[in-house]
Amino acid sequence: GGKLLTWQGELNPVRSPVCVQTVRGLEQKVIGSTPLLTSKESLAALDAAVQAYDLGRGLWPTMRLAERIEHVERFITRMQEQRQPVVNLLMWEIGKTQKDAEKEFDRTRDYLVETLSALKELDRNSARFVQEQGIMGQVRRVPLGVALCMGPYNYPLNETFSTLFPALLMGNTVVFKPAKFGVLLIRPLLEAFRDSFPPGVINIIYGRGRETVGALMESGKVDVFAFIGTNQGASELKRMHPKPHRLKAVLGLDAKNPAIILPDADLENAVNECVLGSLSFNGQRCTALKVLLVHKKILGPFLEKFIAAVGKLKPGLPWEPGVSLTPLPEPGKPAYLKGLVDDAVRHGAQVLNPNGGEARGSFFYPAIVSPVNEQMRLYYEEQFGPVIPIVPFEEDAEAIRYVVNSPYGQQLSLFGKDAKRMGALIDAFANQAGRINLNTQCQRGPDTFPFSGRKDSAEGTLSVADALRVFSIRTLVATKTT
Numbered sequence: 001g002g003k004l005l006t007w008q009g010e011l012n013p014v015r016s017p018v019c020v021q022t023v024r025g026l027e028q029k030v031i032g033s034t035p036l037l038t039s040k041e042s043l044a045a046l047d048a049a050v051q052a053y054d055l056g057r058g059l060w061p062t063m064r065l066a067e068r069i070e071h072v073e074r075f076i077t078r079m080q081e082q083r084q085p086v087v088n089l090l091m092w093e094i095g096k097t098q099k100d101a102e103k104e105f106d107r108t109r110d111y112l113v114e115t116l117s118a119l120k121e122l123d124r125n126s127a128r129f130v131q132e133q134g135i136m137g138q139v140r141r142v143p144l145g146v147a148l149c150m151g152p153y154n155y156p157l158n159e160t161f162s163t164l165f166p167a168l169l170m171g172n173t174v175v176f177k178p179a180k181f182g183v184l185l186i187r188p189l190l191e192a193f194r195d196s197f198p199p200g201v202i203n204i205i206y207g208r209g210r211e212t213v214g215a216l217m218e219s220g221k222v223d224v225f226a227f228i229g230t231n232q233g234a235s236e237l238k239r240m241h242p243k244p245h246r247l248k249a250v251l252g253l254d255a256k257n258p259a260i261i262l263p264d265a266d267l268e269n270a271v272n273e274c275v276l277g278s279l280s281f282n283g284q285r286c287t288a289l290k291v292l293l294v295h296k297k298i299l300g301p302f303l304e305k306f307i308a309a310v311g312k313l314k315p316g317l318p319w320e321p322g323v324s325l326t327p328l329p330e331p332g333k334p335a336y337l338k339g340l341v342d343d344a345v346r347h348g349a350q351v352l353n354p355n356g357g358e359a360r361g362s363f364f365y366p367a368i369v370s371p372v373n374e375q376m377r378l379y380y381e382e383q384f385g386p387v388i389p390i391v392p393f394e395e396d397a398e399a400i401r402y403v404v405n406s407p408y409g410q411q412l413s414l415f416g417k418d419a420k421r422m423g424a425l426i427d428a429f430a431n432q433a434g435r436i437n438l439n440t441q442c443q444r445g446p447d448t449f450p451f452s453g454r455k456d457s458a459e460g461t462l463s464v465a466d467a468l469r470v471f472s473i474r475t476l477v478a479t480k481t482t
């Protein structure tokens with residue numbers, strides 16, 4: 001509530017995925033700590049948000065839009081001053097390369113600036129009066145209440161701020177729980193939050209999910225829940241709310257985005273895009289390509305080029321020049337990925353690239369695994385890491401069956417030239433994915449484009465403008481004119 005408190009309670013050490021050699025072997029370095037809040041302390045943060053939203057007393061939800069915008073502009077200026085410490089922490093905490101860390105920071109700042117323009121536009125449109133059948137009305141966009149915003153570790157700044165700020169700007173008050181990894185980087189921004197917003201409007205909590213977020217959900221006082229993470233996590237949390245029908249959820253969930261490479265594809269381009277798509281940030285993007293369906297006619301040349309291109313990627317530390325393969329922040333991840341590869345090998349697949357699947361400390365060298373089939377976990381299980389399953393196919397119907405039977409439907413990529421064949425596949429997939437990419441990798445950007453998903457991959461649509469709609473609702477004020 002407007003104060004940056006000195007924490008007296010239990011602390012949670014934060015380890016960097018960057019390992020150091022000790023007498024005991026490779027160990028992850030502790031680079032800081034965060035408070036471990038109890039459920040009581042988390043509920044106090046929620047109560048601060050509830051009070052700040054109180055329409056009788058709270059200033060924020062009824063404040064003039066122009067004024068709310070000024071608060072956010074103040075924050076953006078202060079945020080920019082902290083660019084270097086945040087970028088450094090993105091490298092140390094989650095192993096993001098310097099280039100990608102800088103990109104995440106700048107993209108997030110630009111997202112906030114673009115949100116302000118979209119908001120002005122939305123406000124202009126909703127100020128209009130409508131008149132029909134003797135009734136005149138005005139539609140007002142109003143906030144939903146208290147928003148709980150949680151983000152994932154792969155974009156701890158961008159993916160949380162792109163829900164948190166639209167929620168704030170629409171007049172909601174917020175409880176924000178930073179990602180488990182990528183949590184220290186919020187610290188350089190704490191003073192900017194405190195100085196830019198009135199007390200209670202934004203409340204940051206830290207700690208174990210069950211105690212903190214679980215308690216908030218069980219209280220029934222959360223009105224809108226923005227979560228980017230696993231299906232399991234989202235369902236468990238949603239189930240805890242006593243009135244799920246009163247809870248609006250905005251969810252970005254699991255995905256298994258396929259690339260389908262047809263025989264007439266430009267192989268050079270397909271290989272480049274598939275390497276970027278499957279291995280940028282070590283494949284830890286919800287939009288990463290997570291399985292490559294390659295037509296048998298071009299399987300040999302595609303794999304030859306793909307293995308060579310992956311072999312050129314440089315492993316190393318996030319700040320080293322030219323590096324793209326870096327340590328993984330989740331401590332159990334290398335063992336989990338190895339389990340997936342071993343399962344595929346047990347069922348008849350092979351690791352095709354030299355050193356593929358080698359693990360050392362928090363590092364896992366990318367593994368290209370082929371041929372993958374439905375008996376293997378890698379077929380539909382989201383790996384969220386540097387393992388690339390190859391599924392060879394002969395008939396387009398097989399690729400269609402793979403996509404239709406997938407539990408997920410975030411994005412897919414199609415590589416080919418024949419317009420008729422590509423057109424038929426686009427038609428078959430139109431209702432199977434939130435975005436179909438032609439001759440290019442899957443990705444979320446530009447952030448003004450709609451970002452959604454079908455089946456178990458998402459709930460709601462986000463984009464700069466959509467996020468403002470998601471965190472608000474329209475109320476009609478109407479009167480008779482005759």
Ligand code: G3H
Nearest residue numbers: 154285286287443444445
């Ligand atoms: O992890 C999910 C992100 O929204 C992906 O964004 O496609 O820009 O990397 P990106």
